[in-house]
Amino acid sequence: MAEWSTGPVRPLPEGAAGRRLAREERAAVRKARDEELAEAVRAEIAVVPVRHWRAGAVDRLAGFLTALWCAGYFLLAIDDSLWFRALLLLTGLLCAVRVPVKLRWRVTADRTGIWLNRLRAPRHIPWGDLRAARRESFELQLRVRDGDNWAVAAPRWPWLQRRRQLTHPYDALAAELSAMIADPALRPTGESGAKERGRPLWPFAVILGIAWIAVLVTRWLS
Numbered sequence: 001m002a003e004w005s006t007g008p009v010r011p012l013p014e015g016a017a018g019r020r021l022a023r024e025e026r027a028a029v030r031k032a033r034d035e036e037l038a039e040a041v042r043a044e045i046a047v048v049p050v051r052h053w054r055a056g057a058v059d060r061l062a063g064f065l066t067a068l069w070c071a072g073y074f075l076l077a078i079d080d081s082l083w084f085r086a087l088l089l090l091t092g093l094l095c096a097v098r099v100p101v102k103l104r105w106r107v108t109a110d111r112t113g114i115w116l117n118r119l120r121a122p123r124h125i126p127w128g129d130l131r132a133a134r135r136e137s138f139e140l141q142l143r144v145r146d147g148d149n150w151a152v153a154a155p156r157w158p159w160l161q162r163r164r165q166l167t168h169p170y171d172a173l174a175a176e177l178s179a180m181i182a183d184p185a186l187r188p189t190g191e192s193g194a195k196e197r198g199r200p201l202w203p204f205a206v207i208l209g210i211a212w213i214a215v216l217v218t219r220w221l222s
Contacts, residue, residue: 045179049190051109053173054198055102058154063102065155070095074215085220092212096205105152106198107173109180110188116142116150117198119205123150127187133177140170142177 073091097119108115113126125144132143142150156168180187 045176045186047186048188049110050192050196051176051188052196053107053176055105055152056169058156058169059102059105059152062154063099066095066099066102070212074219080220085216088216089213092216093209096208096212099208100201100204102152102154104198104201104204107177108192108197109177110190110192112191114142114177115192115197117201119200119202121200122197127181127184130177130181133174133181135168135170135174140173 070091073088101119104117106117108122113124113128114130116123116125125142129145130142131145132141134141134143138153138156139151140153144150154170156170160166161168
């Protein structure tokens with residue numbers, strides 16, 4: 001097949017070519033590492049009645065950084081104008097919603113599918129609707145057939161993981177769920193109860209929101 005161009009053909013700059021090759025090499029290394037991890041996980045998975053994953057140390061760090069980001073707006077307040085007060089209020093309420101999710105997320109797998117604890121109530125995703133589980137950059141992503149995907153983010157340090165031969169918790173979780181999606185024989189055999197699926201997170205968000213409003217009101221009235 002011949003291709004025609006109406007403009008001059010410009011060679012790819014050497015730097016750009018090197019960066020492209022480096023990206024392709026990293027992608028190939030990552031794919032091989034993910035496949036190796038998936039094989040190892042598939043060989044070690046023990047079929048149990050119910051399987052749980054929950055927030056860990058990296059998520060607590062993510063929650064602390066989110067709270068620190070929110071506190072930064074408060075400590076570095078540049079004025080007391082109405083628009084900046086509104087910004088402080090909205091920023092704090094956003095953090096009040098996000099922090100409980102980061103600190104207390106929970107994924108429960110049983111024979112019917114997976115359960116995600118959310119602000120209002122646990123959400124059920126049947127195995128047939130769960131399309132993929134993957135770690136993309138800083139996020140753990142669950143792809144759902146109806147497009148209502150779920151994600152949570154936490155810090156990661158690839159260079160430290162490679163040097164110490166460590167596996168990020170999100171990589172391990174994604175590998176386990178991916179194996180269960182691909183092979184029904186690896187899925188849990190029991191059915192989870194209401195307590196196992198995690199509690200709604202809205203009470204924690206309400207407490208944090210009220211505390212933030214109280215701090216702002218105290219500052220504005222002082």
